[in-house]
Amino acid sequence: xxxxxxxxxxxxxxxxxxxxxxxxxxxxxxxxxxxxxxxxxxxxxxxxxxxxxxxxxxxxxxxxxxxxxxxxxxxxxxxxxxxxxxxxxxxxxxxxxxxxxxxxxxxxxxxxxxxxxxxxxxxxxxxxxxxxxxxxxxxxxxxxxxxxxxxxxxxxxxxxxxxxxxxxxxxxxxxxxxxxxxxxxxxxxxxxxxxxxxxxxxxxxxxxxxxxxxxxxxxxxxxxxxxxxxxxxxxxxxxxxxxxxxxxxxxxxxxxxxxxxxxxxxxxxxxxxxxxxxxxxxxxxxxxxxxxxxxxxxxxxxxxxxxxxxxxxxxxxxxxxxxxxxxxxxxxxxxxxxxxxxxxxxxxxxxxxxxxxxxxxxxxxxxxxxxxxxxxxxxxxxxxxxxxxxxxxxxxxxxxxxxxxxxxxxxxxxxxxxx
Numbered sequence: 001x002x003x004x005x006x007x008x009x010x011x012x013x014x015x016x017x018x019x020x021x022x023x024x025x026x027x028x029x030x031x032x033x034x035x036x037x038x039x040x041x042x043x044x045x046x047x048x049x050x051x052x053x054x055x056x057x058x059x060x061x062x063x064x065x066x067x068x069x070x071x072x073x074x075x076x077x078x079x080x081x082x083x084x085x086x087x088x089x090x091x092x093x094x095x096x097x098x099x100x101x102x103x104x105x106x107x108x109x110x111x112x113x114x115x116x117x118x119x120x121x122x123x124x125x126x127x128x129x130x131x132x133x134x135x136x137x138x139x140x141x142x143x144x145x146x147x148x149x150x151x152x153x154x155x156x157x158x159x160x161x162x163x164x165x166x167x168x169x170x171x172x173x174x175x176x177x178x179x180x181x182x183x184x185x186x187x188x189x190x191x192x193x194x195x196x197x198x199x200x201x202x203x204x205x206x207x208x209x210x211x212x213x214x215x216x217x218x219x220x221x222x223x224x225x226x227x228x229x230x231x232x233x234x235x236x237x238x239x240x241x242x243x244x245x246x247x248x249x250x251x252x253x254x255x256x257x258x259x260x261x262x263x264x265x266x267x268x269x270x271x272x273x274x275x276x277x278x279x280x281x282x283x284x285x286x287x288x289x290x291x292x293x294x295x296x297x298x299x300x301x302x303x304x305x306x307x308x309x310x311x312x313x314x315x316x317x318x319x320x321x322x323x324x325x326x327x328x329x330x331x332x333x334x335x336x337x338x339x340x341x342x343x344x345x346x347x348x349x350x351x352x353x354x355x356x357x358x359x360x361x362x363x364x365x366x367x368x369x370x371x372x373x374x375x376x377x378x379x380x381x382x383x384x385x386x387x388x389x390x391x392x393x394x395x396x397x398x399x400x401x402x403x404x405x406x407x408x409x410x411x412x413x414x415x416x417x418x419x
Contacts, residue, residue, distance in 0.1 A: 028142060030200050031135055032155050036162040037193035038098075038131065041105065041186040043166025044173065047271035048264060050250050050371075051257060052179050058114035064375035066114055067250050069121030071368035074128045075361055081133040085353050090138040097130035098194040105190050108183040125364075133360045137353040140344045153286020153337050157279045160333075164275040171268025224354035229346035229404055233339055234362035236302060236397045240335045241363055243309060243390035246370025248274065248325070251378055251386045256321070259383065266318055273322040274329035281333025286341070294342045295404045301334030302401060306394040313387035339363070342404070 045052075053066035084093050104124035111117050136152075143151045174182045224230060249271075256262040256270065289297040305328055312324040343359040344352040374386045 025142060026200075028139065028151070028155075030196065031139065032158040034098075034193050034196050035132070035135065035155065035159045037189050037196065038101065039159045039162035040166045041101075041189035041193065043163045043271075043275075044170050044182055044186045044189065045108070046249060047167045047170045047253065047268050048174055048179075048182075050253050051264070051267075053114055053117060054254070055179070056112065056114060056117065058117070060379055061372060061375050062114050063254070064246075064250060064371035064373075066117050066121065067245060067371035068368045069118035070125045070128070071245075071364045072122045073125035075364035075368050077126065077128075077130070081130060081353070081357050081360075083353075084130070085134045085137055090134050093130045093134050095194075095197060097127035097134075098190070098197055100124065100127035100130070102187065102190045102194055105183065105187045109180055109187065128364075133356055134353075136340050136356050136360075137344075140340070140352050140356070141349070150287045150290055152341050153282045153284070155282075156286075156333075156337060157282030160275050160279045160282060164272050164279060167268055167275050168272030169268065170271070171264035171266065174264050174268075224347050224351045225358050227346050227355065230343050230355050230358050232397075232400045232404055233298075233342050233346075234359050235400060236298065236335060236394075237339050237359060238362040238366040239393040239397055240301075240305065240332055241366025242370035242373065242393055243305065244332060244370070245367040246372075246374035247309070247386050247390045248328070250371040251374050251383060252325075254378075255383050260316060262318060270318070270322050270325055273326040277326040277329025277331075278333040278336070279329075281330045282337055285334045286337045289338060289341070294338050294345075295401065297334050298338045298342070298401055298404075299398070301331050301336075301338070302394050302397055304331030305335065306391040309387055309391040309394070313384050 049067055050063050053063050058066050081093070101124055104120055104127070107120045107123070108117075111120060136155075139151065139155060170182065173185060177185070252270070253267050256267050257264070262270070285297050285301075308324055308328045308331060312321065312328065315321045315324055339359050340356050343355040347355045374389075377386050377389055
C-alpha cells in the first residue's frame with residue numbers, strides 16, 4: 001500500500017480517536033499506545049514464524065508446535081490472571097508482562113533449534129495474559145456499559161493498527177535484515193513499550209488505584225466459568241482462533257510460499273491485509289453492538305468468517321487472496337470485539353477479571369490447538385481440507401450463539417445491551 005493509500009485508511013481512524021479524546025481518561029490512551037507497541041513487536045515475528053521454524057529444521061507437526069509454543073503457558077494463566085489482578089492490582093502484573101516479553105524477544109535472537117524456539121515462545125506466553133487480559137479488565141472498569149463496546153473497539157483497533165504495520169513490513173524486514181535482524185527490531189519495540197508503561201505517571205497511578213480489591217475466591221471464579229453467556233462466547237472464540245492461528249497464521253504462509261510461490265514480502269502484505277479488515281471492525285462493530293446488541297454482531301462474525309474462509313480456498317492470485325483475507329479480518333474482528341465485552345457484562349462487576357480470563361483461556365486454547373491440528377490435517381488431507389474444517393467449526397457455534405441470554409448486571413448508569 002502506497003503513502004496515499006495509508007493516509008486514506010488512517011485518516012478516519014484518527015478522526016474517531018480525536019472525537020473520543022475529551023471523554024476518555026489519559027490512562028486509557030497510554031494503555032492503547034503500550035498495546036500498540038506490543039502488537040507491533042509481535043507482528044514483526046508471527047506472520048513468518050512457520051517459515052522461520054522450517055528454516056531451522058522444524059518439519060510436520062513441529063512447525064505447529066513452534067507456532068503453538070507461545071500459547072502453551074498462556075492457556076494456563078488466563079483464568080489465574082483475574083486472581084492475580086485482584087490480589088496485586090493491575091500495574092505490577094502488566095509491568096512483569098512487559099519485562100518477560102522483552103527478555104523473550106532478546107532470547108529469540110539466539111535461537112538455533114526448533115526445541116529452543118518452542119521453549120522461548122512458551123516463556124513469552126507467560127507475559128501475554130499478564131498484560132492483555134489484565135489490561136482488558138482494567139479498561140472495562142474505566143467505563144460504564146453504554147461506552148464499553150466503543151472503548152474496547154478503539155482499544156483493540158489501535159492494537160491492530162500495530163498488527164497492520166508489523167505484518168505489512170515483516171516480510172520486507174526479513175528480506176532485508178534476515179530473521180535475526182527482524183527479531184532485533186522486535187526487541188527495540190518491546191523495550192519502547194516497557195518505557196511507555198513505566199514513565200508516564202497517569203497510567204501507573206490509575207492502575208494501582210483500580211487494583212485495590214479483595215482477591216477473588218475459588219467459588220467466584222467457578223461462578224464466572226459456569227455462566228452461560230461466558231461459555232457460549234468462549235466456544236465461539238475457540239473456533240475463531242483455531243481458524244486464525246491454525247489456518248491463517250500457520251497453513252496460509254506455508255501454502256503461499258511453497259504452493260503459490262509468493263515472496264516473504266508478499267506474505268507479509270497478505271497478513272497485513274487481514275489486519276486492515278480487523279481494525280475497521282474494531283472501530284465500527286463495537287459501537288454498532290452498543291446500539292443493536294452483542295448477539296447480532298457475533299452471528300454476523302461467525303457466518304461471514306465461515307463463508308469467506310471457504311471462498312479463500314479457491315483463490316490463487318496475490319490480490320484476490322489479499323482481498324478475501326481483508327474481509328475475513330473484518331468478519332472475525334466482529335467476533336473478537338464481542339468476546340471481552342459480552343463476557344464482562346454477563347457477570348457481576350467484581351467477577352469481570354475471572355470472566356475475561358475464562359474467555360481468553362479458550363482464545364489461547366484455540367491458538368494452542370489450531371496450529372497443531374491444522375498441520376496434521378494439511379499433512380494428511382491437503383491444504384483445502386484445512387479451509388473446510390475451519391469453516392465448519394465456526395458454523396457449529398450458531399445454535400449455541402442463538403441461546404445467548406439478555407442480561408443486565410447492576411451498574412451505575414448502565415442499561416441492558418445484550419440482545
